[in-house]
Amino acid sequence: MDCDRIDSILESYGYDHSAIISIMQDVQGIENYIPEEALRYISEKMELNLARIFDIATFYKAFSLEPRGRHTIKLCCGTACHLGGAAQNLDQLKRTLRIEEGGTTEDRLFSLETVNCLGTCALAPVVVVEEDYYDSVKPGSLGKILSTYSSDSED
Amino acid sequence: MSISRTRYDAVNRIFCDAIKDEAVKIPIIIDNRMVQIEQGTFIIEAAKKADIVIPTLCYHEAIKPYGACRLCMVEVVQNRQRRLVTSCNFPVEPGMEIFTDTPGVRKIRKTIVELLLARCPGVSLLQTMARQMGIDRPRLKKRNDKECILCGLCVRFCEESVGVGAIGLSNRGTDREVATPFKVASDVCIGCGSCTYICPTGCIEMLPDEKTPCLRSMKMEGHSCPSCSNNYQCDSCATDQEFLVEMRRVVSEFRNLAEKAPS
Numbered sequence: 001m002d003c004d005r006i007d008s009i010l011e012s013y014g015y016d017h018s019a020i021i022s023i024m025q026d027v028q029g030i031e032n033y034i035p036e037e038a039l040r041y042i043s044e045k046m047e048l049n050l051a052r053i054f055d056i057a058t059f060y061k062a063f064s065l066e067p068r069g070r071h072t073i074k075l076c077c078g079t080a081c082h083l084g085g086a087a088q089n090l091d092q093l094k095r096t097l098r099i100e101e102g103g104t105t106e107d108r109l110f111s112l113e114t115v116n117c118l119g120t121c122a123l124a125p126v127v128v129v130e131e132d133y134y135d136s137v138k139p140g141s142l143g144k145i146l147s148t149y150s151s152d153s154e155d
Numbered sequence: 156m157s158i159s160r161t162r163y164d165a166v167n168r169i170f171c172d173a174i175k176d177e178a179v180k181i182p183i184i185i186d187n188r189m190v191q192i193e194q195g196t197f198i199i200e201a202a203k204k205a206d207i208v209i210p211t212l213c214y215h216e217a218i219k220p221y222g223a224c225r226l227c228m229v230e231v232v233q234n235r236q237r238r239l240v241t242s243c244n245f246p247v248e249p250g251m252e253i254f255t256d257t258p259g260v261r262k263i264r265k266t267i268v269e270l271l272l273a274r275c276p277g278v279s280l281l282q283t284m285a286r287q288m289g290i291d292r293p294r295l296k297k298r299n300d301k302e303c304i305l306c307g308l309c310v311r312f313c314e315e316s317v318g319v320g321a322i323g324l325s326n327r328g329t330d331r332e333v334a335t336p337f338k339v340a341s342d343v344c345i346g347c348g349s350c351t352y353i354c355p356t357g358c359i360e361m362l363p364d365e366k367t368p369c370l371r372s373m374k375m376e377g378h379s380c381p382s383c384s385n386n387y388q389c390d391s392c393a394t395d396q397e398f399l400v401e402m403r404r405v406v407s408e409f410r411n412l413a414e415k416a417p418s
Contacts, residue, residue: 036337049314050343051323054336058325065337 001037005030007045015046020056024063032072033064069104069111071149074128078117084125085138090114092139096146109150166252184252198242198253199227207255209242210264210284212271212355213306217399218315220244223306224271228263230254239263265290274299278356302358305331309350309359316399317406319343322350333359345409349402 009026013019023042028034034057043050057063075093077086090101093112097105104111120126123135127145134145166184180191185198185205192201197220202209212224220243227242232252239259247253254260265288272281273295281304285293307324310333314320321344325334335341351359 039336049320049323050336051310051314051320055323055325059327 001035001041002030003041006038006041010042010045017046017048020046020048020053021060024053024057028063032068032070033066036065039065067104067108069108071109071130072111072113074113074115074118076116076118076120076124076126076128077114078121078124080121080124081117081126084136086125088139089125089127089137089142092142096143110146167250181247181249183247183249186253186255192247194248195246198229198231198240198245198247201247202229202242202253202255209255211243212280212304213308214243215308215312215353218308218311221307221311224267224304226264226267228260228267230257230260261288264288269293269295271304273297275301275304275356278302278304278358280356302356303333304356305333306355307333308353308355309333312349312353316402317345317347317349319345319347321345345406347402347405347409349398352398352402 006027009023013023020042023046024034027038027042039053039057040050042048043053057065073093075081075086075090077090094100097110097112099105099110099112101112101114118126118128118133120133120135123133125137127134127137127142129145129149134141137145169182169184169189179193181194182189182191183201184190185202185207188205190201190205192204199209199211199214199220209227209229211227213221214224214227222241222244225241228239229242230253231238231240231245232254233248233250242253242255268281268284268288269290272278272285272290272293275281276297277300305324310322310324313322321341322333322335324331325336326332335344348361351357351361
């Protein structure tokens, strides 16, 4: 855990209790998840109840207390994407990455999530890796998408 | 529902006269009875002053209102508009007329009790409430066998009155539950046992623990209140007053101990 970086995040928000969600988002940005020690550290430094922070961390789906992969894959399972074959894409992803929904690969490169609608139904079926949107995804094209991210990290 | 013009004018006139008499307090009408009450007090307090009992599960005088159980719903008529509000956290304002026992209010309360009973079928307090409200057979299937109604009393009491905050609510939706952070034994709990007392359904149990044995000196026998239909919040409730005094003693004792031996 990087105490100095957390300190600088806390400093930038002026230890403001009302900014706790933004602070936690920034802390999550360091390692892509919030380690237990980090939560305890924030609670101590901000003089905020740990139970309260734990409530926020478990309430919002955006926060993860479990380690997550470097790249988060969001697979849309909304109506349009479902009709376009999102289920097949999901099966293919599960097979290639050997993980379940919400899981993380052993090398901590990818996390797989399903979402209910991304609001880009015209692009169905959609897969989002980090911030990049991929439209009209077919099970066959998933390998190519994943390989760009796998090779990225090797550099 | 709209209120007739003449009735509105009549009520308004009464209010205007009453405001002249009293500078600090404002008059409100609860169930056709006039009560003088300071502006900003919550409806439930005003009702108590008028000897009207509003059923509730998540309200306690000693802590801030939360509005979780929705059982204290009342109808408020203001500016010729009628609406349903939770009386525990709705402050009174001049020109307000409150109805605590209309068919609409009764229906809502009944539904809430039915829902709570479906969640926690084994809780005697809810069974009593259901009987009082005339629910013979719950329409809803008993889906859970939980005892916690998520009123948040224990969490808020621990944080506000005891000043510790050892437990909190976590997760959301159907997974929401009261738990310690990371679901491990809390290192800040002083073992005062107020959560076991304050819990309206009696779902928190006190177990002997080697870590904090000397501090658990609160008299707890018969103090748990699952059988009180009014959640021990009547003015005359001696048990509650006794408990608050005892709780303060235990907390201050703990604070003194902590000051003497800084770790």
